[in-house]
Amino acid sequence: MTQVFDAKSLRKTVLDMAFSGATVHIGCAFSIIEIMAVLYRNHLRFPDDAHAHPNRDYLVLSKGHGVMAQYACLHEKGWLSSADIKNYFNNGTQLKGLADAHVPGVEVTSGSLGHGLSVGVGMAYGAQRRKTNQMCYAIVGDGEINEGSIWEAALFASHFKLDNLIVVVDENGFQAMGSTDEVLKLGNIMEKFTAFGFESIQLDGHDESQIDDAIHQLKSKKNGKPKAIIAKTIKGKGISFMENNNIWHYTRLSSETYAAAMAELEEK
Amino acid sequence: MRAAFSEVLVAAAKANPNVLLLTGDHGYALFDAFRKECPEQYVNCGIAEQNMVGVAAGLAKGGFLPIVYGLSAFVPMRVLEQIKIDVCYESLKVIFIGDGAGVVYSHLGSSHQCVEDIAALRAIPNLAIYSPADRHELTYTMQTAMASSQASYLRMGKADLGDVHSTMPDSDMQTILPILVRDNAKNLILATGSMVSTALKLASQRHDVDVYSVPCIKPMAKNHIYELCKNRDNILSLEEHSIYGGLGSCISEIIAGDIICNFKKIGINDKFSKYCGDYHYLMDYHELSYQKIETLLNNEFNAQHDSTIDIVRA
Structure with missing residues (x-):
């Protein structure tokens, strides 16, 4: 089966999982669908199609609560089965509500925010030391960058000239309890990463061609600078009643909202 | 060190x-x-x-x-x-x-x-x-x-207290190391880190106590600890660590409810260092100086404990 990583199909998989498992964090997954799709379709290299190949590129989902978006991609990769998706959150199953490195294809156990980027930085630093051409992509949430450890990692990445690292900030403007402006104002995220020594690009995080172009551009630049993509996204993107409605951080699907969301995706 | x-x-x-x-x-x-x-x-x-x-x-x-x-x-x-x-x-x-x-x-x-x-x-x-x-x-x-x-x-921990072993321990992953062992000593000190040196000094003044060092806290050699603790009158744990959750706690978990003896945990007694001073001052402040432990040890070892009940005290 050709792997297309179609955004609509990925969102359907997320909805199926969320409904089957009666889980939350739907909006958090939907904001990173296009980013994930472009990475898996066009950029992440897995020699021999092996998720644990020593020379693979790394994708670190530091905002581990968006993991359903990654599960949908791993399902398309064939590393998760349809049963894995269908049985989400059943007792004794493997897939949890947050990213867990015991799952094939998931690099880092995250969800406790502010951890993943540091581990990704360590992986990128290791690749640099081994002189491989591996890339490390790390997706962080905008709320997540409240964590001080994110900025420790940014300092390290810049100091050690990790130009094999691309941090993607999912700037959807919301965190658990409200907008990022209301909770802990972040200011201009791109300026912050630039000030920390990153080469930074801001773009529409739902425009796949923009994301693809930016990644091509950034990964070709071996200029001793880590890279940052500030992706302006919409929390809950793709479903009208979820978009920018922060209740979909914590709300579970009912039969009605599941059907309505699926119908809306079908229409597009 | x-x-x-x-x-x-x-x-x-x-x-x-x-x-x-x-x-x-x-x-x-x-x-x-x-x-x-x-x-x-x-x-x-x-x-x-x-x-x-x-x-x-x-x-x-x-x-x-x-x-x-x-x-x-x-x-x-x-x-x-x-x-x-x-x-x-x-x-x-x-x-x-x-x-x-x-x-x-x-x-x-x-x-x-x-x-x-x-x-x-x-x-x-x-x-x-x-x-x-x-x-x-x-x-x-x-x-x-x-x-x-x-x-x-x-x-x-404290690195300049001198050696407690004359050579590197020659044991196959043995985790409880003898420091000073007598025949049929009824008392036992299990110490770790800096306090092994103090334990050795204390035991040198008496003839009725064995001293072992516990360099491996986890995994702990539970069976070995259990065997060492059997048939003792008094057991002391010594550590430059809180009495909560350290070596003493590990030992008490192993022997509690099973071995009948007088067991006392000696360590930092749930308080911060309020005052400034040198290392010896602070150890004394926390009642871990040689003199304070010697007094405590003499009181414990020389007292007649009721051996019919299981006393595990912190």
Whole structure:
């Protein structure tokens, strides 16, 4: 089966999982669908199609609560089965509500925010030391960058000239309890990463061609600078009643909202 | 002990280019030899310990063997969650060194002292905990940690108290090491780290006490401890660590409700260091000086305890 990583199909998989498992964090997954799709379709290299190949590129989902978006991609990769998706959150199953490195294809156990980027930085630093051409992509949430450890990692990445690292900030403007402006104002995220020594690009995080172009551009630049993509996204993107409605951080699907969301995706 | 630590680090790094020494901008003078001999394997991560542990996890995933050095007040205390999730949950092999454990940094106050590291770490799976008493135990425990497949924490306390062993322990992963053993002694001291030296000095004044060092807190040689504790009148645990969650707690878990004896945990008695002073002053303040323990020991060992009940006291 050709792997297309179609955004609509990925969102359907997320909805199926969320409904089957009666889980939350739907909006958090939907904001990173296009980013994930472009990475898996066009950029992440897995020699021999092996998720644990020593020379693979790394994708670190530091905002581990968006993991359903990654599960949908791993399902398309064939590393998760349809049963894995269908049985989400059943007792004794493997897939949890947050990213867990015991799952094939998931690099880092995250969800406790502010951890993943540091581990990704360590992986990128290791690749640099081994002189491989591996890339490390790390997706962080905008709320997540409240964590001080994110900025420790940014300092390290810049100091050690990790130009094999691309941090993607999912700037959807919301965190658990409200907008990022209301909770802990972040200011201009791109300026912050630039000030920390990153080469930074801001773009529409739902425009796949923009994301693809930016990644091509950034990964070709071996200029001793880590890279940052500030992706302006919409929390809950793709479903009208979820978009920018922060209740979909914590709300579970009912039969009605599941059907309505699926119908809306079908229409597009 | 610090010289031994430097030697074992340099030897490990020279033997294995994947060994990386990570420090949070600590280790002045201690790493001179390492930086000279293995400059490419020395990584100063800056004053950013949380990131340092995450980076260590990432390096371990990529096939490196990171040795993460910090003051015990920061590694593990400041980075406990990173140790738990980034390293131990994923069964990665990273060696953590906590220097200055106990009240070594006496003049700097409680921020730089650490008497809770063992308690904090014991409950985390996939992590060994070592507490060497002298340079021989340091080498012994470091080599054990290097040979192990799992993560380790090595607690480096007061380092200039002299040797308690004449040579490096010649035992096959034996984790309870005899220091002073008599025939049929009814009393037992189990000590760890800096307090083994004190235990040896105390026992030298008496003829009725055995002293063993416990350099490996986890995994603990439970059966060995149990056998050593059987048929004793008095057992003391001695540690430069809180009485909660340290060596004494480990022993009490092993013997409670089973072995009948008088057992007393001697350690930091649930209080911070309120005052400034030198190491000996603070040890006395915490009732861990030789004189204070000698008085306590004489009171305990010479008293007639009711051996019909199981007394396990903190």
